[in-house]
Amino acid sequence: MRIVIKRVYEKPTPSDGARILVDRLWPRGVSKERAKLDLWLKDIAPSTELREWFGHDPEKWVEFQKKYKIELAENKEPVAGLQKIVKQNKTVTLLYAAKDEEHNEAVVIKNFML
Numbered sequence: 001m002r003i004v005i006k007r008v009y010e011k012p013t014p015s016d017g018a019r020i021l022v023d024r025l026w027p028r029g030v031s032k033e034r035a036k037l038d039l040w041l042k043d044i045a046p047s048t049e050l051r052e053w054f055g056h057d058p059e060k061w062v063e064f065q066k067k068y069k070i071e072l073a074e075n076k077e078p079v080a081g082l083q084k085i086v087k088q089n090k091t092v093t094l095l096y097a098a099k100d101e102e103h104n105e106a107v108v109i110k111n112f113m114l
Contacts, residue, residue: 001086003113005106008095012036017091020082022106024051027097037095039085044078046105047071061103068108079112086113 004016008027012019018038021027024045027035046054046068054064072079086092098104 001089002091003086003110004091004093005101005104005110006093006095007101008035008097015091016093018085018089019093019095020085021095022109023095023097024048025097030097035095041078041082044072044075044082044109051105056098056100056103058100058103064103065108065111068105069112072109072112082109082113 002017006016008021008023008030012035019036021035021037021040021042022044024042026040045051046064050064050067050071054060082092094106094109096104096106
């Protein structure tokens with residue numbers, strides 16, 4: 001089992017395995033054909049309130065991770081669905097749209113899953 005994170009704007013590759021978008025909002029400028037998704041798991045994304053509060057501000061990163069992990073722990077159905085997909089696939093690529101590669105929900109989800 002391997003979980004990889006990647007911007008949805010990067011070109012899909014065969015090594016991506018199962019490609020899962022973990023954003024609540026559809027990424028700007030990306031067609032469904034270009035995204036080559038296996039699943040859009042928007043219900044696993046941070047709540048609108050948490051996402052807006054965070055605003056991809058690196059100074060809020062530590063607190064965002066804590067709050068988002070609480071949301072993930074309470075959001076059992078989407079998390080269980082992702083766990084099932086991870087167990088069924090050699091590689092799962094969590095896709096996100098944020099420009100910041102270090103401070104985004106996919107990083108938190110990956111750490112939460114592992």
